[in-house]
Amino acid sequence: MAGEPILEIRDIRKNFGAYQALKGVSLSVQQGEFIALVGPSGCGKTTLLKQIAGFEEPDSGSLSIAGQPMLGVPAAARPTSMVFQKLALFPHMTVADNIGFPLKLRKVDPAIIAKRVEAMIELMQLKREYLTRYPRQLSGGEQQRVALARSMISEPKLLLLDEPLSALDVKLKKVLQAELKRLHRSVGVTFVHVTHDLEEAIMLADRICVMRSGEILQVGGPNDIYYRPADSFVAGFIGDTNLLAVTVKGNAVSAPGLTAADPTVPAQYVAPGLGDGPALLMVRPELITPLESGQVADFTIDVTITEIFCKGGTVQFRSNTEGGAPLIFELPGASKQPADIGDKLRLGFPKRDIYLFRERVAA
Amino acid sequence: MNGEIDRSWRDPELLVKALPSVILQTAFFLAPLLMTVALTFQRTKNFQLTWTWSLDTWTDIFTKPHYWTILGHTLFMAITCVILCLVIAFPVAYALATRLRAFQDHVKVLITFAFLTDATLKTFGWVLFLDKNGAANYLLQQVGFPPATIDILFTDWATMLGMVYNLLSFAIFTIYLSIDAIDRSLILAAYDAGASKFRTFWEVTLPLARPGIWAASVLIFLLAVGVFLEPKVLGGGKSPMSAELIRQTFETRVNWPLGAALTLVLMTVAVFVVLLFNRVYSLKRHMGPV
Amino acid sequence: MAYPTPTPWMNAKTEAQLAGVLLYGSVAAVLIFFYVPIFTLIAFSFQEGRYPTLPFEGVSLKWYGALFENSGARDALWNSTIIAVVATVFATVIGSAAAIVAVRYKFRFRLPFTGLSAAPLAFPQLLLGIVLLLWFSVLGRAFDFNTGLVTAIIGHVVYITPFALVIVAVQVFNFDATLEDAARDCGATTFEVYRYVTLPLLWPGIFSAGIFAFLLSWGNFYLTYSLAGSTRTLPTFVFSGIATGSSPLYPAIATVVFIPGILLVILADRMRRKAA
Numbered sequence: 001m002a003g004e005p006i007l008e009i010r011d012i013r014k015n016f017g018a019y020q021a022l023k024g025v026s027l028s029v030q031q032g033e034f035i036a037l038v039g040p041s042g043c044g045k046t047t048l049l050k051q052i053a054g055f056e057e058p059d060s061g062s063l064s065i066a067g068q069p070m071l072g073v074p075a076a077a078r079p080t081s082m083v084f085q086k087l088a089l090f091p092h093m094t095v096a097d098n099i100g101f102p103l104k105l106r107k108v109d110p111a112i113i114a115k116r117v118e119a120m121i122e123l124m125q126l127k128r129e130y131l132t133r134y135p136r137q138l139s140g141g142e143q144q145r146v147a148l149a150r151s152m153i154s155e156p157k158l159l160l161l162d163e164p165l166s167a168l169d170v171k172l173k174k175v176l177q178a179e180l181k182r183l184h185r186s187v188g189v190t191f192v193h194v195t196h197d198l199e200e201a202i203m204l205a206d207r208i209c210v211m212r213s214g215e216i217l218q219v220g221g222p223n224d225i226y227y228r229p230a231d232s233f234v235a236g237f238i239g240d241t242n243l244l245a246v247t248v249k250g251n252a253v254s255a256p257g258l259t260a261a262d263p264t265v266p267a268q269y270v271a272p273g274l275g276d277g278p279a280l281l282m283v284r285p286e287l288i289t290p291l292e293s294g295q296v297a298d299f300t301i302d303v304t305i306t307e308i309f310c311k312g313g314t315v316q317f318r319s320n321t322e323g324g325a326p327l328i329f330e331l332p333g334a335s336k337q338p339a340d341i342g343d344k345l346r347l348g349f350p351k352r353d354i355y356l357f358r359e360r361v362a363a
Numbered sequence: 364m365n366g367e368i369d370r371s372w373r374d375p376e377l378l379v380k381a382l383p384s385v386i387l388q389t390a391f392f393l394a395p396l397l398m399t400v401a402l403t404f405q406r407t408k409n410f411q412l413t414w415t416w417s418l419d420t421w422t423d424i425f426t427k428p429h430y431w432t433i434l435g436h437t438l439f440m441a442i443t444c445v446i447l448c449l450v451i452a453f454p455v456a457y458a459l460a461t462r463l464r465a466f467q468d469h470v471k472v473l474i475t476f477a478f479l480t481d482a483t484l485k486t487f488g489w490v491l492f493l494d495k496n497g498a499a500n501y502l503l504q505q506v507g508f509p510p511a512t513i514d515i516l517f518t519d520w521a522t523m524l525g526m527v528y529n530l531l532s533f534a535i536f537t538i539y540l541s542i543d544a545i546d547r548s549l550i551l552a553a554y555d556a557g558a559s560k561f562r563t564f565w566e567v568t569l570p571l572a573r574p575g576i577w578a579a580s581v582l583i584f585l586l587a588v589g590v591f592l593e594p595k596v597l598g599g600g601k602s603p604m605s606a607e608l609i610r611q612t613f614e615t616r617v618n619w620p621l622g623a624a625l626t627l628v629l630m631t632v633a634v635f636v637v638l639l640f641n642r643v644y645s646l647k648r649h650m651g652p653v
Numbered sequence: 654m655a656y657p658t659p660t661p662w663m664n665a666k667t668e669a670q671l672a673g674v675l676l677y678g679s680v681a682a683v684l685i686f687f688y689v690p691i692f693t694l695i696a697f698s699f700q701e702g703r704y705p706t707l708p709f710e711g712v713s714l715k716w717y718g719a720l721f722e723n724s725g726a727r728d729a730l731w732n733s734t735i736i737a738v739v740a741t742v743f744a745t746v747i748g749s750a751a752a753i754v755a756v757r758y759k760f761r762f763r764l765p766f767t768g769l770s771a772a773p774l775a776f777p778q779l780l781l782g783i784v785l786l787l788w789f790s791v792l793g794r795a796f797d798f799n800t801g802l803v804t805a806i807i808g809h810v811v812y813i814t815p816f817a818l819v820i821v822a823v824q825v826f827n828f829d830a831t832l833e834d835a836a837r838d839c840g841a842t843t844f845e846v847y848r849y850v851t852l853p854l855l856w857p858g859i860f861s862a863g864i865f866a867f868l869l870s871w872g873n874f875y876l877t878y879s880l881a882g883s884t885r886t887l888p889t890f891v892f893s894g895i896a897t898g899s900s901p902l903y904p905a906i907a908t909v910v911f912i913p914g915i916l917l918v919i920l921a922d923r924m925r926r927k928a929a
Binding site: 371381383385387451454457468481559561589592623630 | 677680865
């Protein structure tokens with residue numbers, strides 16, 4: 001992964017009137033990487049993508065692709081290609097014309113265009129007879145593939161994906177996620193994928209960049225993001241998690257109702273730079289187990305069950321600690337259910353895979 | 364829809380597209396209008412315009428009730444025409460938007476064609492039809508009616524018929540568009556709540572179609588105060604309306620300042636009436652139906 | 654407790670029947686109403702006798718023959734065509750461009766721009782004609798020209814452009830602007846975006862605007878009457894005919910005036926159907 005980054009963004013700022021859409025964003029992406037920009041709507045991820053594509057120009061900062069400065073270069077002249085959220089297939093052109101359009105604009109010989117289009121159709125596993133159809137005659141998933149084909153035919157250095165899967169139903173989404181992953185492996189182009197779905201990002205990307213309010217909160221591999229979030233915002237962004245308010249002193253944690261034979265937490269489970277004082281202890285619901293009498297765990301805590309949800313494969317229990325804090329835990333669905341609403345239980349969780357970090361940083 | 368683009372008004376791409384229209388309407392609509400205003404303060408002598416500033420024309424207008432009687436008659440005719448157009452157009456627009464699935468396009472084409480055909484010709488057609496010896500009376504006589512059963516040509520009735528005829532399409536299209544835009548699920552929700560078709564129509568469709576009805580009323584009213592052909596050809600010029608008066612002032616009396624002033628009075632009064640109704644209408648909407 | 658089902662004021666079946674009769678009846682009545690004078694004209698144009706009255710003395714095409722021998726009518730036909738073609742081109746181009754600006758761009762003077770561009774729509778034609786006539790008279794005195802074909806065309810363009818604007822605006826409104834971004838992303842220059850994406854997608858709207866413009870101009874009476882000076886078009890020719898005493902020649906001219914309208918409206922409908 002060494003060498004010149006394919007995309008280098010330095011301190012980009014973008015304001016819309018008084019609204020700061022990007023507040024100084026820096027990011028570098030390596031050749032061949034699959035990077036995901038994740039965040040809730042309004043976090044600036046799509047704005048950042050538009051700066052990369054060249055649809056908008058940042059107010060300040062620098063942006064280079066493959067070492068070439070890109071600011072002031074129009075979208076048409078950038079070695080990037082975008083897959084739009086609503087696909088933006090041209091309704092008045094056939095599938096073949098849509099896919100071949102970038103090459104037509106580059107004045108490529110029609111015979112070569114036809115050949116390249118067929119190759120793309122094959123790569124996207126689309127049927128050949130679709131070539132003469134119009135986009136609206138295709139299903140959502142097929143349109144998606146056509147949009148991908150159109151974006152890749154000009155062999156861009158960067159493929160930008162603006163939530164292209166967000167409008168699809170869950171099943172089709174899964175299929176196309178797998179497809180994207182396969183495509184990325186087979187063509188070796190750098191993908192920048194914008195999504196609001198962190199689970200999708202974790203599934204697809206080599207690296208994830210979590211954004212909020214025009215800033216990057218954390219950049220890291222899927223495991224970093226999942227197990228070592230930068231703050232409570234990142235932690236809360238993926239599924240259900242527990243964040244217990246604790247007090248740190250030395251390496252030891254304490255909280256009302258929380259007991260431990262050895263309350264110290266190994267340094268690998270502590271956010272860098274976390275000092276003494278209030279902190280959050282994150283423990284994922286699937287790590288918590290109910291304790292039979294006599295069983296022991298690294299940490300134990302007493303709770304009262306408040307709600308039970310069946311989640312298919314697992315059953316989720318919601319409970320309150322004696323200190324009044326909510327705590328969620330999940331058990332395999334098939335196992336004997338240990339408790340009912342209103343029951344008191346003793347829960348335990350290991351030191352492994354917990355994480356201690358600071359409170360959400362102010363935006 | 365999406366994709367409104369923020370642009371400076373100096374952006375060349377925008378100017379290229381905007382300027383032709385701006386220049387056209389400034390040079391040949393706004394400027395002539397302003398000049399018309401200026402004209403009203405000039406004098407005429409021996410059918411010649413002299414560029415001397417004076418208030419003669421305005422004094423004349425405000426002291427002669429004749430002009431105002433004609434204006435009153437014009438407003439009455441215009442308002443009547445609006446009401447008739449709305450009453451006739453609404454069921455047609457409603458049927459176009461909600462029924463007639465198979466024939467909808469054909470009916471639209473037929474109405475469009477009738478609309479795009481020149482008013483003079485159609486008005487002339489009415490003369491041939493309504494004349495004492497015309498087609499209508501001939502046909503009626505054939506089935507046993509006495510001669511000249513229909514004798515409305517050269518009356519206000521014929522004028523009104525012509526006005527409604529020539530302006531009705533505006534109402535049909537405008538109201539049709541607003542009914543067509545109504546979310547079908549709102550109507551189903553009303554049925555679901557137990558409302559009958561009539562209730563649904565009265566309490567859901569009609570209120571939602573209001574913007575279209577309002578737009579149609581304004582458009583028809585503004586066009587109706589300016590009609591000239593119908594009173595002249597169908598009404599026989601017996602009870603002239605303002606536009607005809609203006610025409611005569613220019614053509615026979617060759618009094619440009621007076622004609623210009625009458626034009627302004629007509630337009631001002633028309634706009635004033637629209638604003639007045641708008642006020643009443645928005646008051647009613649704020650206070651809810653009484 | 655259960656609330657009672659709302660009781661309709663008449664039973665549903667009667668209500669549906671009544672609504673059906675009212676709605677279908679009104680459509681039928683209005684269509685008849687619209688076509689009474691049109692069919693009257695067409696019918697009388699085939700009258701053999703000298704007067705456009707019933708009963709027919711016989712059916713003949715002789716007035717159509719007379720029409721083409723009448724030099725006034727021939728000139729009128731030619732003038733109508735010239736004015737309509739030129740006015741259509743200008744009105745459609747200017748109106749389409751203005752529609753894109755009014756719908757797509759947010760800029761400082763958007764409201765005044767849209768207001769000015771669409772204003773003649775709600776201005777009575779006759780008054781527009783008078784105001785423009787005054788304007789051309791004053792200008793004509795200053796720059797020494799008379800009203801005629803050109804002034805008539807200008808009047809038509811002023812009047813028709815707002816119609817074109819409104820028709821194209823509907824199309825622009827339904828146009829997804831990301832398609833232009835997509836084209837740019839594919840490598841298209843501003844000109845290529847227009848050529849390959851914007852114009853083809855707006856084409857149905859521009860095309861109907863063109864047809865509308867042509868027919869409005871072709872059949873226009875008021876503005877031509879005011880602004881064309883001594884130049885006659887078919888509608889003003891017919892009007893002078895009504896004034897000087899009727900003959901089936903005028904219904905025949907009227908019928909000729911209808912023909913391009915019928916053809917164009919059918920053509921537009923075909924195109925739209927094909928596109929759908």
